Amino acid sequence: MGGALSHAEASELLGAYALDAVEADEATAVAAHLASCPACRNEVDQLRAVAAVLAWEGADAPPELWDRISAGLGTEPPGISPNPPRLAPLGARVSPAQRHRSWVRRSLGAIAAAAAVAIGVLAVQVGTLDHRVGQLSALAAHQGVPAAAAQAMADPRAERVALTAVGAPDRTVADLVILPDGTAFLVEGNLPALPPGRTYQLWGMEHGQAVSLGLLGRQPRVVAFAVHSPLPIRAFAVTAEPAGGVVVATSPPVAEGQVVRT
Amino acid sequence: MTDPRTASDPALVVAIGRFSEPALAEAYRRHGGAVHALASRLLGPGTEADDVTQEVFIDLWRRPERYDPARGSLRTFLLTMAHARAVDQLRSETARRQREERTARETATAGYDIEHQAWDLAVAEQVRVAVAALPEEERRAIELAYFGGHTYREVAAILGQPEGTVKSRIRAGMRRLRAKLERHGVEPAWVEH
Incomplete structure (x- = not known):
């Protein structure tokens, strides 16, 4: 895909874009459109919030992984x-x-x-x-x-x-x-x-x-x-x-x- | 900030900006489970999912200014980051082979089941109902894209449907979910602490 996307073209891709389900070149083109289109940006934000709800799991954060994260902070204050x-x-x-x-x-x-x-x-x-x-x-x-x-x-x-x-x-x-x-x-x-x-x-x-x-x-x-x-x-x-x-x-x-x- | 445990998520991020490790620990306590679960869902349990989780929180530590509360909750932000990283990992050449093996295994055992992903939440029932109410083909397309880490083109190939149709179904399904959840009084704000 080459060139800038029209609003209609970008709109069609927003669902897939919000789920990281577009090709790299499409992602770049959509991101460029979002930079100048508050309406599409807002839709992506909302769809990502919906995706986050689907992803929700009640599992506790693994404590042993926190030790790794904490140790990782020290390497580059x-x-x-x-x-x-x-x-x-x-x-x-x-x-x-x-x-x-x-x-x-x-x-x-x-x-x-x-x-x-x-x-x-x-x-x-x-x-x-x-x-x-x-x-x-x-x-x-x-x-x-x-x-x-x-x-x-x-x-x-x-x-x-x-x-x-x-x-x-x-x-x-x-x-x-x-x-x-x-x-x-x-x-x-x-x-x-x-x-x-x-x-x-x-x-x-x-x-x-x-x-x-x-x-x-x-x-x-x-x-x-x-x-x-x-x-x-x-x-x-x-x-x-x-x-x-x-x-x-x-x-x-x-x-x-x-x-x-x- | 007095006590991280009672601070709002945005207040935690401000404290993280001031290099407060207790604030980062609290953010991890609140959201680390969800981040790790999503990464594990995409990459399988193990080192890769652990790495993605670690990267997401270290990134929050180093660049907290990238979180914009006006654009959504902290949990949505962290899950968005985790999903993007996990998908990058999946799509890298070296990971592709392992993934194909795993996909074959999963297909042999059970299908994707988004209904069991959204659980143990105050609004779990609404989410379950909303997901169950989706037209089957929209639900499948969203599952394969979001939890399978497939592009819509790959989803189209898997389902034997036109790419344009799949693209439209993903968006229509996500919008339908959003509308349904909003009708039940479920807003993105629920994931705020």
Whole structure:
């Protein structure tokens, strides 16, 4: 099967797709359709819930298997993983009408050098743990992040940072919205799409060090992350990196911005 | 989180995000049996099913952010992961031969029986009734696809029916089940703790 599926073609496959009963190429095609079709996504979620009920067995979890799982956790503690966890790319865009036009936009030359500075492993751990927790807290609230992002944009307490293209300070490529509790969003992302195998990575300057705040994906639109609260980060930068992310930026920033107190 | 045993599933996942092993242990206690049973159903009891179960929970530990409560319960998420992994395993070339042997064995003894899969649950009766009420050919197609790990094309070959027909029957049967369960007040939320 080649090419994109029509809605009707994808719909016919949803039952089999929800049961993992399609060929690999069909699964890829359906997944591509789901990315842009909330109705089909919703149906797949519901059918998977039905399948889960069919699979339900009252058997207890085998205790001896827990010992294996527990032992497996120790081999690679997530806290010292050199790669920041991937942040979920989010489909929804926030309405331009909600955008605050008055945000101060300023280029920040200093961060170009700073992002290339070697950063301590501890700083990476802190940043990693921090945004992982922040994102999960948002999940626990049963709130879709695009909705949460829209809400954050409307929050008068939010700090806002315009990220502008390096070398073109008049061109805003994304905005950051940061709430007092450290919950933060990149919104209105308009960076050029990177080729496969590459990702944008967000950095914050914290106590003189560039701390990774997470991976943004190949073409970020709306992404959740988190920062320390109260905000010690005054400046941000975005670099383009290999897909798994890096501990130390390998290229100069493509976008940058700083917090401006009004 | 105070006590993992009284925490909601989403709260457990948040705690797992903070590297709380007791929270992961509790998630395993709640859902490990179902995950292991589904993996065993597809792969047969033994090492392969144990491996899939282990991978599912270690994956939850490493990437808890992949669970989105807005899209369903934690149990559905874990079972979806387990099913996908088990099916990948089944469809790998090395496993195919062993599976063919096992399929031959199973065919010789007893057929698939989804009615006995959904049991020991507060809503077991509704599920049993809903499954039993399915048209026979829809029930067979769903059983072969979900518990047999077959693609709809393989199911079509097994049943000697057109692929398009099988594809439609799987979806129609699943939708029928969903509607029936919802009419009986059984919602995906029941698998929430």
